[in-house]
Amino acid sequence: MKDALLEIYTEEIPPLCIELALKQMENIASKIFFDSNLQYRVIEKYGTSRRLVLIIKKLCEISKGFTKCVLGPPLRISLDSKKKYTHIAIEFVKKNKITFKELGIKKTRSGEFLFFIKKIKGIKTEKLLATIFPDIIKNINFPKTMIWESSRFEFVRPIRNILAIYGHKKVKFRIADVNSLNQTIISCNYKNKKIRIDSVEKYISVMRDKYVIINQNERKEKLKISIQTVANRIGLAVFDNFLINYVNYLVEYPSAILCTFNKRYLTLPFEILEICIKKKQKCFFVNDKCNRLSNYFIAIKNGISEHQDKNIKIGYEKVVAARLADAELFYQNDLRNGINVNAQKLKKMVFQKEIGTIYDKIERIKCIANLFNEKLNMHIDKLLLEKIIMFSKIDLASEIVFEYPELQGIIGKIYALKLGESLEFAEAIEQHYWPLTASGSLPISKLASLISLSDKLDTLVSSLSLELEFSSSNDPHGIKRLGIGVARIIMRDFKDQDLTNIIFKIVEFLPKNFIKKIDTKIVKEKLINFLWQRIENILKLEGYTFSEIKTVINNNRFDQLKSPGLLYLKLFALRKAMAKPNFNSILSAFKRINNILNNKNKVKNEMSLHVVNELLLIEEAEKILFFTVKGLEIKIMNYISKNEYEKIFDEMSKISILVNIFFEKVLVMVKDKSIKYNRLFLLNYIKNIFSKFVDLSFL
Amino acid sequence: MNLQNTIMILKKYWAAQGCLILESYDLEKGAGTFNPATFLRSLGPEQWNAAYVELSRRPIDGRYSKNTNRLQSYYQFQVIMKPAPKNIQQIYLKSLKTINLDHKKHDIKFVDDNWESPTLGACGVGWEVWIDGMEVTQFTYFQQIGGIILDPISVEITYGIERLAMHIQNKDNIYDLNWNDKLTYRDIYFENEKQWSIYNFEKSNIDMLKQHFINWETEAKILIYDGHIYPAYDAVIKCSHLFNLLEARKIFSVSERIDYILRIRSIAKLVAEKYLRLVLKNKKNK
Known part of the structure; x- marks a missing residue:
């Protein structure tokens, strides 16, 4: 048993990709080793900004041989009447390069077959690794890949060296224009210096001596210690986990450098400092001894700490100072401009061509909200609502948001608080942009949720009226993302309301001149349709299957948006019913009804107009079925209107038994047309009662 | 080291790496990538190595001369190499050493940044290069130009000359940079920046710019149709700059902005396709 090592040396890998890649490498390797019957003790995985490393400890030197049973042709065609092998059997023996002596007869459920036992020999690991290693490299998926050389291999960044050894020996292969070697690379004086790695055991320590800490956990510890060491004089460094992990993969040997900025910037809102220092410059904050934010920050250098770090410190301080000076200027200008100036600016900012400015949009959001x-009796103070809506977009005209668009809403919140508005007021401004992503948090307060919904609906209606493009793969205007947000808010806060009329009315808030040019009826249809598709998406994300969702979203959904939350009750009832043993009986009964009616496509349309003629019911089974269903009809309609779905499934179960008996005892397609059609009408009658509830044909 | 020396040293260095040293292209553009020596030449199979200084106009970045490190027009030193050499990172790091940015004395990081120019239908994979936290270079392996998947792949290295010089000369203020040993950046550009900022943000004639955009867009389409690729590409560059000027007036809505970008992209794509066809045809005829 020896250790194996694979090190993919690349140009700098995006930090967020590294752990994803390592995890996959481990999984791929363990799967391949399992499939090849190659045993090992453990797989270790390491990564730096430029290296993806797998170490396989105590890997067997040969894969384990095994035997497997190979089935041949059925016995009845393998032997002729004289019990001699037929040409089919001879062919099988030839093909597998075996002798007739090795053949045996195996009884299976589907009859007797020829078979033989195949022995698969172990293969030397050295040889296997030459294909396993490249397979691992080929099978790593990255969120984004690139091409850099003529073989057009795709990887996250250019591969510049591959170190591959087993024991003391090199594992030879070639991928992406690179030959594997028993050497790795460290950068040294503008030259890539190659270092020979003779054994896996020494690899990590050899690299450490060259200032490359391979083990990410060891490096992270060093990173934290070196940050805190330089922070000690001031207080405590602020360890942001995301940033620590990010920076840890930005380097191979981290050293911390304490830097400072002018104290006056501490008066800027924290969010602005955060974006300038943490998000943009990847530096760490330091709190002073009283646990207040200090005017110090820590930059991380790649490489060993030296006396020349002074240059680096000056450099980082200069960049941060410039960013803060910029932000301060914006912030002061914004406060000086105040709300009125910015509101005037909104009158010049176009929201959508033909649909008007952001200012016009604000007016529409007010109308919608x-x-x-009013319609849903939400009892929100109208003046307050309109004031927040006006304020919610003010920061779009601010200089700081123009510079850092990701601060929209957040800056609005800060400015509102600065002007003495309440926290609820301010938070509604920030949260009216939520959810920021398909799975991001929803607005918390009722106010914020209403403004968010109104704003998004307005954008949706405008986008759909303008026929802005979006498809399953391409969403340049972010319409689908917006739709998901709308649907999530509806499904949380408005799921028990009939929104149809409100949604229809929204279209009419668009500018009059614009409305003349569009077909509002089509837009309304599109909107409802679009929202239902998003609701379906959400249900899928919540773990319901496609067929479950299709089953409960009834056919007439397209003309209304009434109490979409009932879907949850239906899905709950459906799942409960599906878990019961008699569900198959329901399913088969209603499927048979559907099948037979669908076969009669021609008459399908007029079918619903016809009523069952009681006098034409002849057989006992059809009489019982009809009168039972008729007796239950009102009850079922009642259940539907009261949303007592579980009870409906119970009734369906009862009826399904009668339906199945009906199909057993009664022939539908008899010669007598009037009787035949009467029976089809009966089935259609049953179908129609339940089609308002569920459509079982998707199951 | 003054700024003009920095440029001269870089030119000499890249000439030694086999790059053609070109002069800048005479149209207003937002980045050196728009120069046909990059946009068009990165298409097609022929080897191409070039370097040049390009004035980059970004109306939106103007700060009325009040900001110490932001300008509405500044210089880029642009290198394009096709195919990308294997040791290109090393070559680049050495270029920094020639202008006194020794990586032993500085912290140099390659921070991932996938470059994309929606207007050019172009994208690439690469990094921002940071020296002591300051972004001084965009380093990109082009993947697509004008919507066309590239083969072979070019590497583009774009130095921000003023940023580099600030670091080399240890200045906090861009206007304090020494262009040569007598004149500073302030002497040359201070008043210029102020006036352009006023023009870009306040005075430009929006209606005229919009009309010019339509005119040049139409012109581009006609020229593309007639197969006049190079003039058509100039029209694309003009549209792009007109868009940048309009954007500085902050009159665009999100979707209107996207609409303008898509319009420029569609003509840029057509030019790229026609150009590639021409190059391949010429190669065949050779």
């Missing part, structure tokens, strides 16, 4: 507020 007011409509919800």
Whole structure:
């Protein structure tokens, strides 16, 4: 048993990709080793900014041989009447390069077959690794890949060296224009210096001596210690986990450098400092001894700490100072401009061509929010609502948001607080942009949720009226993302309301001149349709299957958006019913009804107009079925209107038994047309009662 | 080391690496990538190595001369190499050493940044290069130009000359940079920046710019149709700059902005396709 080592040396890998890649490498390797019957003790995985490393400890030197049973042709065609092998059997023996002596007869459920036992020999690991290693490299998926050389191999960044050894020996292969070697690379004086690695055991320590800490955990510890060491004089460094992990993969040997900025910037809102120092410059904050933010920050250098770090410190301080000076200027200008100047600016900022400015949009959001507020008796103070809506977009005209668009809403919140508005007021401004991603948090307060919904609906209606493009793969305007947000808010806060009329009314808030040019009816249809698709998406994300969702979203969904939350009750009832043993009986009964009716496509349309003629019911089974269903009809309609779905499934179960008996005892397609059609009408009658509830054909 | 020396040293260095040293292209553009020596030449199979200084106009970045490190027009030193050499990172790091940015004395990081120019239908994979936290170079392996998947792959290295010089000369303020040993950046560009900022943000004629955009867009389409690729590409560059000027007036909505970008992209794509066809045809005829 020896250790194996694979090190992929690349140009700098995006930090966020590294752990994803390592995890995959481990999984791929363990799967391949399992499939090849190659045993090992453990797989270790390491990564730096430029290296993806797998170490396989105590890997067997040969894969374990095994035997497997190979089935041949069925016995009845393998032997002729004289019990001699037929040409089929001879062919099988030839093909597998075996002798007739090795053949045996195996009884299986589907009859008797020829078979033989195949022995698969172990293969030397040395040889296997030459294909296993490249397979691992080929099978890593990255969120984004690139091409850099003529073989057009795809990887996250250019591969510049591959170190591959087993024991003391090199594992030879070639991938992406690179030959594997028993050497790795460290950068030294503008030259790539090659270092020979003779054994896996020494690899990590040899690299450490060259200032490359291979083990990410060891490096992270060093990173933390070196940050805190330089922070000690001031207080405590602020360890942001995301940033620590990010920076850890930005380097191979981290050293911390304490830097400082002018104290006056501490008066800037924290969010602005955060974006300038942490997000943009990847530096760490330091709190002073009283645990208040200090005017110090820590930059991380790649490489060993030296006296020349002074240059680096000056450099980082200069960049941060420039960013802060910029932000301070914006911030002061914004506060000086105040709300009125910015509101005027909004009158010049176009929201969408033909649909008007951001200012116009604000007016529409007010109309939509007011409509919800009134129609659904939400009891929100109208003046307050309109004031927040006005304020919610003010920061779009601010200089700081123009510079850092990711601060939209957050800056609005800060400015509102600065002007003495309440926390609820301020938070509604920030949260009216939520959810920021498909799975991001929803607005918390009722106010924020209403404004968010109104704003998003307005954008949706405008986008759909303008026929802005979006498809399953391409969403340049972010319409689908917006739709998911709308649907999530509806499904949380408005799921028990009939939103149809409100949604229809929204289209009419668009500018009059614009409305003349569009077909509002089509837009309304599109909007409802679009929202239902997003609701389906959400249900899928929540773990419901496609067929479950299709089953409960009834056919007439397209003309209304009424109490979409009932879907949850239906899904709950459906799952409960599906878990019961008699569900198969329901399913088969209603499937048979569907099948037979679908076969009669021609008459399908007129079918619903016809009523069952009681006098034409002849057989006992059809009489019982009809009168039972008729007796239950009102009850079922009642259940549907009261949303007592579990009870409906219970009734369906009862009826399904009668339906199955009906199909057993009664022939539908008899010669007598009037009887035949009467029976089809009966089945259609049953179908129609339940089609308002679920459509079982998707199951 | 003054700024003009920095440029001269870089030119000499890249000439030694086999790059053609070109002069800048005479149209307003947002980045050196728009120069046909990069946009068009990165298409097609022929080897191409070039370097040049390009004035980059970004109306939106103007700060009325009040900001110490932001300008509405500044210089880029642009290198394009096709195919990308294997040791290109080393070659680049050595270039920094020639202008006194020894990586032993500085912290040099390659921070991932996938470059994309929606207007050019172009994208690439690469990094921002940071020297002591300051972004001084964009380092990109082009993957697509004008919507066309590239083969072979070019590498583009774009130095921000003023940023580099600030670091080399240890200045906090861009206007304190020594262009030569007599004149500073302030002497040459201070008033210029102020006036352009006023023009870009306040005075430009929006209606005229919009009309010019439509005119040049139409012109581009006609020229593309007639197969006049190089003039058509100039029209694309003009549209792009007009868009940048309009954007500085902050009149665009999100979707209107995207709409303009898509319009420029569609003509840029057509030019790229026609150009590639021409190059391949010429190669065949050779």
